[in-house]
Amino acid sequence: MGTSVGVGYSLSRNPQEAGREAARKALEQQGLSLPDFVFVFATVGYDQQLLIQAIRETTSGAPLSGCSGEGIITQAMVAETNFGVCVMVISSDEMRFDNVYVRDIGRGTDFAGERLAGEIKPLLKADTQACFIFADGLFFDFDPFCRTFETALGAEVHLPLFGGLAADNWTFGRTYQYHDDQVFSQGISSVLMSGPGMVASGISHGCVPIGTRHTITRSKGNIIYEIDGIPALNALEDYVEDGWRDQWNKMSLNLCLGFKTPDTIKKEYGEYVVRYMIEKEDKEGYVKIQSDVQDGNEFWIVRRDKELIRNGLQDISRQIMAKEGTGNPKFVLQFECMGRGKVVFREQEKTELIRSLQEQIGGDVPWIGFYTYGEIGPVSGCNCFHNFTAVVAAIF
Template sequence: MQSILHRWFGVGQSSAPDSRKAGSEAAAEAIGGRETKAVFVFASVAHDLPALLSGVRLECGPDAEIVGATTMGELGSAGTTSGGVAVAALGGDGFTVQARAARISRNDPRAAGAAAAEALHGLDDENQVLVLFADGLSGQPHEIVRGAYTAVGAGVPLVGGFAADDRRFQQTYQFIGDEVLTGSVVGLALGSDGPIGIGVAHGWRRIEPPMVVTKSSGPHIYQLDGEPALDVLLRRNNLEGSADQLFNGGRALQPLGLSRRSGEDIRVIHAGDDEARTVWGTADVPQGALVWLMEGDRQAMLDGAAWSCTEAIARLDGLPPLGVLAFDCGGRWAGLVEGGIEQEIQAMRTALSDAPFAGFYTLGEIARVRGALGTHALTLVTLALA
């Protein structure tokens, strides 16, 4: 835990099998008996979630805002857990927090993002950020983020992650106060009298030549360079035949880099239709966009993790980081197995000069800065507070 005069930030983790005990242990470590403004809870769906939140509430008191989500794994300064809980907490007169939640309608997901963004109403702090936790299985995640952006404009950055469920892909949960929600988006508006920095990096590299998305709708890609999209991706991967060959029966992902002024946003293509010869993912790929196949090895992903942290703290006006929230893609976990996960945590520790951090492995990351659309995949998003 760290504190700077009137602001403090701490993290804690627990692998205790008893849910109430796990929540209490992780929160106690993060809070250390101090008066708390906000608690961020990242927990496995294997837990009794109401019991876990009651354990957190015991440590933070009745006035603290509790927000968070279920995960595809938890991470923090001490390492990673699968089936555990990670907690970050902050407090002091230098922080202002407000939270809102909204149900996601499949007919109008933008409205949920806009409603969650109402958490910012009335905040007048010099530095502000909206932290979002949304159901990762509700569909059209980009529309949720667009709704929040429409409500707040370009002046307030957006960060966060899409909730997961330990790779079950059945139902995810979001937390606000003592409530466990599903099919919802939770927004926490955070104001600070210290600088706020955001880092976004993935470590993937372009494979030339690029392709033009000649026909698409939302996350569905029908044509690349005027040909059926599945055929193009199979040929570019030196394969032929079926979607099953490209996606290995659902066990493989196809990263596409979407051209942006600041680099590439990653889109994960995870399925295809053999009859229609189309492919799709979870986030939109605009018609007319320029895209690349992307490649990366373990070292490139580790370098991306370090760069995300470095970018976030570089925006703190020369002040040391008080603490960091981290939103890491569950697909990166899968690509960093057999020692790579521990290497990523160490890379983050080094880049952050051992400042405390906590977060979770997501079904997609949120970061809207410098005009990017806001939804990401296979990416590490970091939020640094000074």
């Protein structure tokens, strides 16, 4: 049989109708009746529990993982709306999917990394290829998570991580993670993929530096208190217009922080690692990002560049096609930053960009993805966290 994959989506506003429609389309696409595994990404206008319940019933209770996103992506379809769900069903006698989860990551993502590794380690096999991570984008701090996760797995284990941080509809209020029948927040849903073949990935951001170099002078973990000896928010004033503190979402989507890329990944990734300022605190004047920093770290303010984003998507297809063997991928997962969607491109322009990428990799390949609050993907063998980036994983 090999591997058979189908994808479906729905934009219906009724959660039960949407769940059934998306799952039914996915099953019909490949003539499946009882899939081995199900990926689901959806936006937050739905009653999430009713949505997942309908998908589980339609897919005969097959194991399921996924999360909420700011928008959904399938082959030739992109939708950034409060009501959208996409479903991928997989049936295979060569690939295996084991899903696990952890909750309460608000207690500390370092502790979450250790707990998730404890769930995953007994499931690792010699042919394990990758682990997909869908974490709450409002609580996740990648560096302590990755450090404790990789330490708990052991130095002899190298497990590539791919994925995206769950998002909502720009309210930054609550995101959702899915594991089988369960819908929860402040958690991580994870999928371990094993079997023959390979994962070929491509990663690209589209930001350019503006202004001068800055230095972090007081920080703790992923919180930046002072920049160049003054409160972090005050240091941003030269780059913004009056009233920007009351329009934080708009400002932080246009400007972010660019740190010099470590030499170990610079050749493959480029000059800057981009970080989104997910949160601010006016009284103390700090900003929070989704990975750790240290006093003395230097950075530049960076902004998105539409032409770089376009060129970067072409780079992704070249990266993937340079790594793959022969034939089309079995399926593709795409994790696209919400800052690269409708806030930058007109609807037709955005859709054409995604379609161009899909056609270069395979116009008929089963494809699923979502708009994230952060992306995860390895660079030069190192598991890395990204912002304002597209991460595409093609499974061959």
